[in-house]
Amino acid sequence: MKLFKKLTVLVVIIMFSACESNLTDLENIGTQTAAVYYNDPVNALAGLNSCYASIQDDEFFVFGDIMSDDAIKGGSNFFDWVDREFLRTFTANSGNGAVSGTWSLMYRTIVRCNDVINALPTATFDEDLKQRILAEAKFIRAYAYFKLVPLFGAVPLVTRDFTVEKLTLPRSPVTDIYAFIKQDLNDAIDNLPMKSEYAASDLGRVTKGAAQMLKVRVLIQETGYSNNTVLAATAGHTVDVNANWNEVYNLTNAIINSGEYALASNYATIFEEEGENNIESIFEIQHKQTNNEWGESVGNTTIVQMGNRDDWGWCFNLPTDALYNTFLSTDPRLLNTIYGQEFEVLYGVAQVWDKQLWTLTDDSTKEYVTKTRLNRKYALAKEDRSGNHNNQDVNKRIMRYAEVLLAHAEAAHFKGFEGEARNFVNSVRARAQNSSMPLGSALGQTSGYTYDAFSGASVPPVTSTGDALLQDIWKERRLELAMEGIRYFDLIRTGRISLLPNENNYSTHDGLLPLPIGDVNTFGLQQNTGY
Numbered sequence: 001m002k003l004f005k006k007l008t009v010l011v012v013i014i015m016f017s018a019c020e021s022n023l024t025d026l027e028n029i030g031t032q033t034a035a036v037y038y039n040d041p042v043n044a045l046a047g048l049n050s051c052y053a054s055i056q057d058d059e060f061f062v063f064g065d066i067m068s069d070d071a072i073k074g075g076s077n078f079f080d081w082v083d084r085e086f087l088r089t090f091t092a093n094s095g096n097g098a099v100s101g102t103w104s105l106m107y108r109t110i111v112r113c114n115d116v117i118n119a120l121p122t123a124t125f126d127e128d129l130k131q132r133i134l135a136e137a138k139f140i141r142a143y144a145y146f147k148l149v150p151l152f153g154a155v156p157l158v159t160r161d162f163t164v165e166k167l168t169l170p171r172s173p174v175t176d177i178y179a180f181i182k183q184d185l186n187d188a189i190d191n192l193p194m195k196s197e198y199a200a201s202d203l204g205r206v207t208k209g210a211a212q213m214l215k216v217r218v219l220i221q222e223t224g225y226s227n228n229t230v231l232a233a234t235a236g237h238t239v240d241v242n243a244n245w246n247e248v249y250n251l252t253n254a255i256i257n258s259g260e261y262a263l264a265s266n267y268a269t270i271f272e273e274e275g276e277n278n279i280e281s282i283f284e285i286q287h288k289q290t291n292n293e294w295g296e297s298v299g300n301t302t303i304v305q306m307g308n309r310d311d312w313g314w315c316f317n318l319p320t321d322a323l324y325n326t327f328l329s330t331d332p333r334l335l336n337t338i339y340g341q342e343f344e345v346l347y348g349v350a351q352v353w354d355k356q357l358w359t360l361t362d363d364s365t366k367e368y369v370t371k372t373r374l375n376r377k378y379a380l381a382k383e384d385r386s387g388n389h390n391n392q393d394v395n396k397r398i399m400r401y402a403e404v405l406l407a408h409a410e411a412a413h414f415k416g417f418e419g420e421a422r423n424f425v426n427s428v429r430a431r432a433q434n435s436s437m438p439l440g441s442a443l444g445q446t447s448g449y450t451y452d453a454f455s456g457a458s459v460p461p462v463t464s465t466g467d468a469l470l471q472d473i474w475k476e477r478r479l480e481l482a483m484e485g486i487r488y489f490d491l492i493r494t495g496r497i498s499l500l501p502n503e504n505n506y507s508t509h510d511g512l513l514p515l516p517i518g519d520v521n522t523f524g525l526q527q528n529t530g531y
Contacts, residue, residue, distance in 0.1 A: 034115065034118070034119035035119050035122050035123075037119070038116065038119040038120050038123055039122075039123045039124060039125065040125070041123075041125045041126065041129055041130075044116065044120060044123065044125070044129075044130070044133050045133065047112070047115060047116045047119075048116055048133050048136055048137055050112050051109060051112045051113045051116060051136075051137055051140045051141075052140065052285075052286070053298060054105065054108050054109040054112050054140075055105075055109050055140060055143065055144070055285060056285055056286075056287065056298060056300075056301075057105055057301055058102075058105065058147070058285065058396070059098075059101075059102070059301075059302055060302075060396065060398070060484070060485030061302065061306070061317045061375075061483070061485050062084055062087065062098055062102075062317075063087070063102070063151060063485070063488060064484070064485025064486050064487060064488050064489060065317050065483055065484075065485055065487060065488070066084055066087065066088050066316075066317055067087055067088050067488040067500075067501070068487035068488035068491055068499075068500070068501075069320060069322050069323070069487070069491070069499045069500065069501065070319065070320060070322070070323045070478070070482060070483065070487040071317050071318055071319055071320060071323070071375075071483065072088075072318050072320060073085045073088060073316060073317075073318075074314075074315045074316040074317060074318040074372070075314065075315060075316055076309065076314075076315065080314075081098075081316065083096045083097045083098040083099075084098050084316070087099070087513065088501050088502075089501055089502040089505055090502050090505035090506050090508075090509050090513075091502075091505060092513060092514055092531075093514060093531060094514040094515065094516060094517035094520060094527065094531050095516075095517050096513075096514065096516075099513050099514060099515075099516060100516035100518070102147070102151070103148070103152070103515070103516050103519070104516070106144040106145075106147050106148050107144070107158070109140060109141070109143075109144040110141055110144050110145065110158055111158070113137045113138070113140050113141035113144070114141070114158065114159060114160060114161070116133065116134070116137040117134060117137050117138060117141065118159075118160055118161075120133060120134055120137075121134070131191045132191060132192065132193065134187070134191065135187060135188040135190070135191035135192045135206075135211070136188070136192070136205060136206050138184040138185070138187050138188045139184070139185065139188040139192070139206045139210065139211050139214065140206070141184055142181045142184040142185050142188070142214060142218075143214060145157075145177055145180065145181050145184075146181055146214065146217065146218055146221070148177075149174060149177050149178070149181075149221075150221060150224070150489055150492065150493075151512070151513050152512055152513055152515060152528065153171075153174060153235060153510070153511075153512045153528060154171040154172060154173055154174050154177070154235075155171055155172065155177060156169045156170065156171055156172065156523070156525070157172035157176060157177060157180060159180075168523060168524035169523040169524065169525060171525060171526060173236065173237070174225070174235050174236070174237040175236070175237050175238075178218065178222055178237070181218055182215065182218060182219075185211050185214055185215040185218065186215075188206070188208075188211035189208055189211045189212055189215065192206060192207055192208040192210075192211050193207060193208060194207060194208050194209065194258065194260055195207040195208075195209055195260045195261070196260055203277055203286075204277060204284060204286040204395075206283060207260075207282075207283075208258075209255050209258060209260055209261065209282055210282050210283040210399065212251045212252075212254060212255050213251075213252075213255060213282050213283070213399045213403070213404055213407075214283070214399070215247075215251060216248050216251050216252055216404070216407050217399075217407075219244040219245075219247055219248050219251075220244070220248060220407060220410075220493060221489060221493050222237075222239050222244055222493075223239055223241050223244050223245070223493060224492055224493030224494070224495070225237045225238070225239045226239050226241050227241075227493065227494055227495035228492055228493065228494075228495040228497065228511065229495060229497075230497060230506065230507050230510060230511040231492070231510075231511055234510040234511070234529070235510075241414075242414070245410075245411045245414040245415065246411075246415070248407060248408075248410075248411040249408065249411035249412060249415055252404050252405075252407050252408035252411060253408065255282075255401075255404050256404065256405070256408060261279060261280060261281075261282065261401040261404070262279045262280065262401065263279075263280055263401055263402060263405075263427070263428070263431045264278055264279060264280045264431075265431070265434070266434070266435045266436055266451060267332060267333055267336055267431060267432055267435035268332065268336050268435050268436045268437065268438050268439060268451050269439075269451070270377075270397070270400070271336075271376075271377040271378065271397065272439050273384070273394075276394075276395045277395070279401075280400050280401040280402065281397065281399075281400065281401075282398075282399035282400060282401060282403075282404065283398045283399045284395040284396060284397050284398055285395060285396040285398060286298075286395055287299050287300040287392065287393060287394055287395055287396070288393055289386050289388070289391050289392065289393045299386065299388065299390065299391030299392050299393060300391075300392040300393070300394045300395070300396065301390040301391070301392075302378070302396070303378050303380060303392040303394050304385075304389040304390065304392065305317065306374060306375045306378050306379075307374070307379065307380070308340075308346070308351050308352075308353070308374055310351075310352045310353060311346070311349070311351060311352070312380075312382070312385055313374075315372070315374070317375055317483070318372055318373055318374060318375075319337070319338045319373045319374070319375060319482070319483065320373075323338070323478070323482055323483075324338055324342070324373060326475065326478060326479060327479060328458070328459065330456055330457055330458040330459065331432055331433075331457075331458075331459050331479065332432060332433070332435040332436060332437065332454040332457050332459075333432050333435065333459075333479055333480065333482075335376065335437060335438055335441070335454075336376055336377070336435070336437075336438045337375070337376055337377060337482045337483060338373045338374070338375070338376055338482075338483075339351070339373070339374055339376040339379065339438070340353075340372055340373040340374045341372060341373050342373075343441075345440075345441055345442070345443050346376075346379055346440070347379075347381040347382070347439070347440035347445075347446065347449060348440050348442060348443060348444055348445035348446040348447075348449070349382075349443075349446065350443060353372065375483045376438055377483050377484070378394065378483075380392065380394065381440065381449070382446075397484065400481075400484075402428050402431075402480050402481070403477075403480075403481060403486075405424045405425075405427060405428055406424070406425065406428060406473060406476055406477050406480065406481075408424050409421040409422075409423075409424035409425045409473050409476075410470070410473050410474075412424065413469055413470055413473060418465055418466075418469060421469060421473065422461070422462055422463070422464075422469065425461075425462055425472065425473055425476050426461040426462060428476060428480055429459045429460075429461060429462070429476065430459070430461070432459045432479075432480070433457050433458060433459035434457070435454065435457070436451040436452060436453055436454055437451065437452045437453065437454050438451075439451055462476075474490065474494060477490060478490070488500075492511060497511070508529075508530055509528065509529055509530040509531070510528065510529045510530070512528045512529070513528070514527065514528055514531035515527055515528060515531075
């Protein structure tokens with residue numbers, strides 16, 4: 001798929017003219033420009049919905065989990081979806097399918113958002129609705145660019161229609177991309193409603209809190225250009241780290257004080273059906289078992305990938321020993337995050353295992369295992385599984401309130417407010433201790449699932465200071481947000497690249513993945529180092 005394939009057909013108005021001054025110019029009635037199309041609020045909302053639809057296939061776990069120390073690729077054998085293994089070890093080439101898939105997906109998102117953002121300002125329908133639609137589209141565009149920059153570095157900054165006559169395209173500096181993302185998010189923050197201000201029919205749309213939290217992620221990620229020696233040496237991007245953390249502190253404080261969000265009382269409920277769009281939800285990608293008006297599946301295509309191969313699934317994105325051993329055995333989040341080798345019950349059913357599962361232990365050794373660990377957060381009971389594997393009715397949890405609290409704790413630490421930092425970390429830990437076993441954890445309980453008590457639960461508060469407190473905050477992020485597509489980005493932005501599966505390959509490639517060869521050739525893009 002070409003980078004800038006147009007998804008909205010715009011018909012050019014043909015203007016008739018004559019040499020004679022007494023002839024009247026004729027309007028070609030029946031043609032429709034983007035400005036005319038989007039002047040109808042129904043059409044404007046349809047265009048905006050296409051922006052939401054375009055991010056539904058975001059395979060967050062491939063880059064956030066598999067590329068980190070929290071997960072291995074998995075699959076039926078080493079060569080099953082091997083492109084993901086090449087990402088994990090930074091041995092991918094410019095023809096890598098996982099790379100081109102995400103690159104194309106994010107630029108498709110950007111193009112759709114540009115259509116809305118550029119056509120809507122002249123619309124004459126309700127001004128409040130118009131500004132909200134523009135703000136939502138800018139959030140989604142910022143989301144797409146934010147996904148691209150840490151993976152590919154300097155990328156083309158496309159804000160308007162791109163014509164086929166222009167066959168070359170520059171890569172904009174990282175500094176410009178971050179400035180653009182932050183401006184889009186500032187506009188979104190200024191014009192989006194609070195979560196409680198939306199009608200029930202608008203459930204799932206981005207909110208002011210979501211825009212604030214995405215900007216928090218952007219600012220935190222940007223500090224990596226100071227902390228990460230590889231990025232600092234090659235990206236040419238200077239960051240005022242203290243200014244970033246000050247803004248993170250203020251943004252997270254605003255979310256906390258808004259009264260719009262709270263921690264769910266039981267961690268075990270968050271990834272169950274009842275946990276969708278709950279009190280803790282900042283932003284979720286909505287999914288249903290159906291197709292939309294453009295013929296695109298709006299079901300979740302990633303859920304089946306993480307299921308047990310001998311039960312229902314493809315056995316990808318498997319939690320590592322390192323992740324498992326980071327948890328206290330008394331932390332209820334452990335069994336709500338990982339099931340399998342140590343706890344085999346899933347919705348009352350004892351799991352069996354594919355004895356041919358192949359895992360990679362290092363660059364040269366491949367070994368069979370007879371049991372494994374799987375991601376409990378996106379597991380499904382048998383009765384909830386769609387017959388169409390790639391069409392599951394399960395939302396992707398993108399941002400949660402717990403992450404807000406931990407980001408605030410990290411910002412408080414950098415501002416020297418250690419007591420405040422500990423308090424916010426410990427509020428997350430207290431919720432964990434008061435949580436239950438996962439739903440349906442009793443063997444034989446195949447209906448009427450219950451949340452059974454976690455015997456001996458203990459997640460003691462942190463008491464550390466100084467750098468040890470920072471390490472505890474980072475550890476808490478790993479425990480709380482495990483298998484949610486965040487770990488890799490936490491490692492690179494904090495400079496802990498020694499924990500990556502292949503630090504040397506990461507460094508020799510400037511910490512970046514290859515640009516897809518098709519667009520390198522078509523648009524004259526400069527390829528990243530080492531590809």
